[in-house]
Amino acid sequence: MGEQKGLTIQGNMATALGAKLSRPDVIPAYPITPSTLFPEKISEYIADGELDASMIRVESEHSAMSACIGASAVGARTCTASASQGIALMHEMLFIAAGMRLPIVMAVGNRAMSAPINIWADHQDTMASRDSGWMQFYAEKNQEGLDLMILAFRIAEDERVLLPAMVGIDGFVLTHTVEGVQAPAQEDVDEFLPPYDPPHGKLDPEEPMTFGSLGTPEYYQELKYDQTKAMDNTPEIIDEIFDEFEEKFGRNYNRITPYRCEDADIILLTMGSMTGTARAAVDEMREEGEKVGLAKLTVFRPFPSDLLKEIAGDVHGLAVVDRNISPGFGGAVFAECAGAFINEKKSPLMKNFIVGLGGREIFKKNFREMYEKTKKAVETGKVEKPVEWINMDEDVMR
Amino acid sequence: MGEQKGLTIQGNMATALGAKLSRPDVIPAYPITPSTLFPEKISEYIADGELDASMIRVESEHSAMSACIGASAVGARTCTASASQGIALMHEMLFIAAGMRLPIVMAVGNRAMSAPINIWADHQDTMASRDSGWMQFYAEKNQEGLDLMILAFRIAEDERVLLPAMVGIDGFVLTHTVEGVQAPAQEDVDEFLPPYDPPHGKLDPEEPMTFGSLGTPEYYQELKYDQTKAMDNTPEIIDEIFDEFEEKFGRNYNRITPYRCEDADIILLTMGSMTGTARAAVDEMREEGEKVGLAKLTVFRPFPSDLLKEIAGDVHGLAVVDRNISPGFGGAVFAECAGAFINEKKSPLMKNFIVGLGGREIFKKNFREMYEKTKKAVETGKVEKPVEWINMDEDVMR
Amino acid sequence: MSKVKITIAGINKKPGSSKEYKTGGWRTMKPEVDVEKCIRCLQCFDYCPDGAIKKTEDAIEFDLDYCKGCGICERECPVEAIVMKVEEK
Amino acid sequence: MSKVKITIAGINKKPGSSKEYKTGGWRTMKPEVDVEKCIRCLQCFDYCPDGAIKKTEDAIEFDLDYCKGCGICERECPVEAIVMKVEEK
Amino acid sequence: MYEVRFHGRGGQGAVTAAHTLSEAAFREDKDVQSFPMFGVERRGAPVAAFARIDEKEIDIKTQIYEPDIVIVLDMSLIDVVDVTDGLKEGGKIILNTAKDPSEFDFGDATVYTVNATKIAVDNGLGTETNPIVNTAVLGAYSRVAGNVKIENIKKAIENNVPVKHEENKKAAEQAYENVIGV
Amino acid sequence: MYEVRFHGRGGQGAVTAAHTLSEAAFREDKDVQSFPMFGVERRGAPVAAFARIDEKEIDIKTQIYEPDIVIVLDMSLIDVVDVTDGLKEGGKIILNTAKDPSEFDFGDATVYTVNATKIAVDNGLGTETNPIVNTAVLGAYSRVAGNVKIENIKKAIENNVPVKHEENKKAAEQAYENVIGV
Amino acid sequence: MSEDEKKELLASGHRMCAGCGEGTAMRTILNEAGPNSIATVATGCLEVTTTAFPQTAWEIPLIHAAFENAASVAAGIESALKQMDKKGETNILSFAGDGGTFDIGFQALSGMFERKHNVTHICLDNEAYMNTGIQRCSSTPYGASTTTSPKGKYSIGEDRPKKPIARIASAHDIPYAATACIGYINDLKKKVNKALEADGPAFLHVFAPCPTGWRHGSSDTIELAKLAVETGVFVLWEAEDGNICDLNVTYKPKERKPVEEYLKKQRRFAHLTEEHIEKIQKEVDEKCEEYGF
């Protein structure tokens, strides 16, 4: 095995490096803050001869995903990068990529959605495409961003899966932040991720096929079911591939990773970069004797209800921290956590906290506050406000 | 009060008539099956001098919603119509219309999303925009389609609301199906729905304002909260306006309408046209002595957790019927029902049924099956498969 | 048509399988060719939207499984070798 | 800058309020005009990207609250009436 | 509840016939639905259209699989589609033909015939090869089904058919009078 | 954990300085972060850049509000931004100036000065009006903060600065030697 | 295989209306391009009538993704093939209707042109959104009644002229742009070949009458296609390297027929008064003068 190489790089460079190590053939991309350093870095790799790939500098994200679809359908390993408005603009094509079972990988720099326009960290962009049939991975740090790119290709292209995948890294907090990472050696990645050869078919004049048929009511529901089943089957496959990755590269991934949860009364459930700060807060509170744990969601799609129930099945309170808001309901993660537990005999009280929208900071003290509020709910047995917004500036509210 | 006029018309004609009675100023629209009869009918009204409005025959749905935004921002009453890929293509602009607090109304002919391409009934299109900040109304029949259009304008333009709204009618099952409707008299609608005069501001050289500011992290979360709060406040306002409508026009609307729920053990929760068939099934089962009820969701956004808990708080089983699928989780309505009940001391067992995708029929016998399955879960106290697909053709599965 | 099994993503590996669907049933008028008159200019062949005209040694013939009876061939034949007749029931 | 209250949808009813933000602090070089040399051709006025040049009776003056010190005015003045100087600290 | 299916070809007006029928029934304070086959077929392809009529409010929202009556606008369809598919036991079938019902055998279905083509052409509705028979067959329906009055059919025609109101109404009336088998 | 803030102007390389510093510390097996101010400011506007250095793994993901040390690349900023904003009690501040620390008063902060501009220009890094001082100040940092070795600073410069490696390394070294106040 | 035995690359059994001009167009184009081709197709009549699972009328590899992106899907295919087998002998064809070309697909097309992908985009122009039921498109000519530009008391139907799409395409400085028409099969075949041979993006604007949307008899399709050209309503030309100021008119009728002959055969124009027809004639005359006949 080749040696891993230590580097200090921004999150976007980490996902770009992960992509490069995966040897993509075609990268159609359109710039959008905060994901732009990804296509920039890829361009540089190609200009310098470090990567033999074709970058298509499309005129919009709709075309980016469309070109991904075309390229993937002829059997090219394909990836792109986007964020926010860009992901929204490709919304239509996300469903189509998934429905066509094309294992495209997208590096996302998670960012808020307009209006008002805002370029900072927020999970609304990818959360609003949670129905699209894409797998969704979220990184806590740049190392995870790098690794998850390689993993995403491997999982997406697995014959049993054949679904596209997004790897989300938080805007600025990761995308533009330099951290130390260990980069696997190319030969090891090559071993882990063999070249892509579409098992289901590809566009080829030697063997003509029609992709993208019209699915009448006689077949549509079965076709959707077939696609959904592929997603439902992934948890085991993801676990298996995560294990293989750990064996090879020494880094451990889980769909949900528990931290100090064994004897916890209350668990904070987080996703993305906020997890680090939450961990620091948990450590502090533990020092103070609070029985608090942390669960980090790495795989949001498919939603790991099974693991969540294992981890949080016995606690009294679960604080679901959402960096997104579905107005008229609450946070998206919260809804699915509720879905996981609704029929359980025993289920934790659940609080939903909306945090960090549009780059609003999430401090340790905010996690402490969430913990306190959840604890109070547990103590009183009542959840008065299921959804609360944290770290609001009351002074500026009209 | 003017007399109502009986007519037999397709669902699209009903929503178009509802729009016409609401006297829109500008209608930017792009054709897409099964909503196209809406702009066609509007065009005819204008060509025949029955409606004094400007129809913009835009080149795409992205531009349709963009033109709606421009028109609404100068104070025009604005509506459009779309479906499926069209709604997906305007995804980005939906969030922006809501964030800008523009009371645009969209008539939707609910249809499945590609791939595979399919033009038939399915709620995936609007469900996948449930985070966008739009209110969402769903009609069971054409009469509701007509009325809800008028109601949507009235609610959306309410000074306390100022949010856009969608009115969904199921593709073909309603859009292309002729039913009898009662059309209110123009003068009564005029009374119910006064001309729109934006209370928050409009683009006007006499009083220059900037719309669509950049919202930095210092303000974004508060701006989003402000918008979300407006949505959270709507239930009462909706109830109030529904009441006023009933007084004036004699037809009763509720965010959720219960049917034979008083003493029910199990309730089916439905949305859209399937409700009719479900009602027939409930009647049959009631004849047979089954204690089954039906709850019809008319307002999906804001999600009526309060009413749902009132209606289904005491039953043993709740069968949530979703005409959409979020692969890797389940149905969207299910998640939110779970969210409504998660912290309740008593909550029904919940089953989620995925039905009617891409125009797949939903028969009475299918509702009976859902009931039976839910009943079995209640009896055994166990929900083995929380999400089940109904009316699948096993023979065609690969 | 009897239903078949779905394929992954609905990918269709049977090129030209539309031929399973006989559009002849759409027809109310049927073309007939007068082989004697035909000069085999193949205008009809070129214009037929349905590929329902086959070339024969010295004239053409119709594939009535697919001919929809549009009448273009009759109209475009320069020597009036084709006539449309009401389809017998 | 101290924070203010939000408005509905962030609508800004104060046209030209960017003037609250003094971009003079961006400057490292400062323009100075020789009023004697100036022929009031207003080239500098036209070209200044920041609207930081004001017309006076018979010449121009700089609005140092906003001048970012780009040096365009110095470069474009046809009579070299403007010079950029290092900003004093 | 009474369920009706029309068979025609794209452009022959089967959908208008179904709509017109439902409107006629609506005028009698019945609850109604009518709809086309929910497909993507093109002009020329065989099409079907449906109507539901009930004294009570119609809840059901599925398509019609077991009609009480089937109406065939174009006899050339008989060989192409199974017009009796799903027809209720003892159901009725109306054919547009000059022939006598006795010449047809559709199992236990009662067959009625009407020469709608001749009636249409006689009234100046289309040509021999392209007759507009959708109003004529509604007259026959009124007589055969007996649940919608011919007057209301005629009123509904006035509302739903864009041109030649009188001719169309006359065609319906003549078909009402001349349907064979009742 | 040690937190660092750089003040400069757009284009002066404050972000590269922060990155270079973090890389130097990473070479000493420390965990590091560095990032720019997360804003939309344009060239010429005052900017800030940050670095975090710790022996332990750094969990925290917020921006830096209470730095241990502040480094000012451009003295013209002193009047424009509050460079000591949030500086920890007893924190340090390094100024790029020819003046002596005693000429400044920043409350209880310890002031260090280094004539990075002169060092840069002497090494051919930029011009008097546009000196490239970001490598020089890192030398000063190494000396003042004492938690990152000058050798590692120099190695990190080699990796992160695109041109004039030797000159930049020399500038860092000279600044290390000549910082006043230690 | 002799010319006569060549396999038809658009199989029969597709579900286009009887007499559909797109059928004629597609047979000609695909057979000319040959089997070493890959196609993308935008949503529209062509796609819906040829790809309903479990059948397909395509004998060459085809992909349909959405309505607005035939050209960008094709761009992805082209780049991938170039990257992976670096030969690039396969023809890449991108098909869309007028809606998918003039309107919703125009940006994808413009981007494909600009990036110089070796793709031939073919627009099947039937002058409206036919698949969804004859709605107005920017290709719809002045005076045509469509369902969203209906004639009426206050409307003469479509009130704007047809968007000059092929000129706009050519203005992108692409190596080959041409108009063609199913009434002129040999001209069409030649242009298909030239487009495919071009070194870079090519654009073919193919006029294909639609009996359903134009409301004419199904047997009139070819006659109308010819009349459009004979009257000067639709001019056949080609332009190389963006040279629209010096384009090559490939067919000039000896004598131009009056537009009335063309209009009168179509019910979409049935409401036009003589004045309207005169106005249209005048505009056609002006345009023909521009094109030099």
Added chain:
Amino acid sequence: MSEDEKKELLASGHRMCAGCGEGTAMRTILNEAGPNSIATVATGCLEVTTTAFPQTAWEIPLIHAAFENAASVAAGIESALKQMDKKGETNILSFAGDGGTFDIGFQALSGMFERKHNVTHICLDNEAYMNTGIQRCSSTPYGASTTTSPKGKYSIGEDRPKKPIARIASAHDIPYAATACIGYINDLKKKVNKALEADGPAFLHVFAPCPTGWRHGSSDTIELAKLAVETGVFVLWEAEDGNICDLNVTYKPKERKPVEEYLKKQRRFAHLTEEHIEKIQKEVDEKCEEYGF
């Protein structure tokens, strides 16, 4: 109010870089259009630097919705005003950068043109996506190094010519299309007026150097703007009613300067060899011949 006292309609305090060409362009255009105007603006430097809550640099009503739709938002405004007050004396201006015009906003623009809205679209061309950090756009000229078309061992930077956007716009047969440049303020002002007076859609392509993206000194902005014209790199012209074959060149330098003078002042071109420069010179020569100078 005397000419001298007119209020500046783009207020100071905006956050564009020092020496930004967009600042000069916008001051000129807005002041010329006057206060009876409503503007839309696409995402980009202009928008981001002028609208950060709670401040705005705009003295006229402005709306920003997204990046790709300045023209369709403007179309909505125009239709609404026409419908509601039926006078339509207010100027409707649609602003976008080159990215928002040439690329992602091109379809919205083309649709607005085709529907003949009375809107003037103004493209501020700085030849790349500047707001996001200097990425390649179809406006980027051959040879320029950008972050997504970087120079490198295997790359000379952007390898495709600039998309001829104003010609393409004009090919839409719009009443007025013109190119302008901030080095020629009077020409620009005249064209703003002509565009606003046109009866229907108008297009202004305004060349505005960007010191940050082109990597030149902030004081070089105007000089470079002028050099672009003096070298023939950017030609000033206008065309009425789509008449691109007979357009009006509004400024001809007495003697064309060598492109090298222009290129050498910008670091984005610093890597070009003499051969590259010769190639560029040749292309410029050819183009200038086409334009007749």
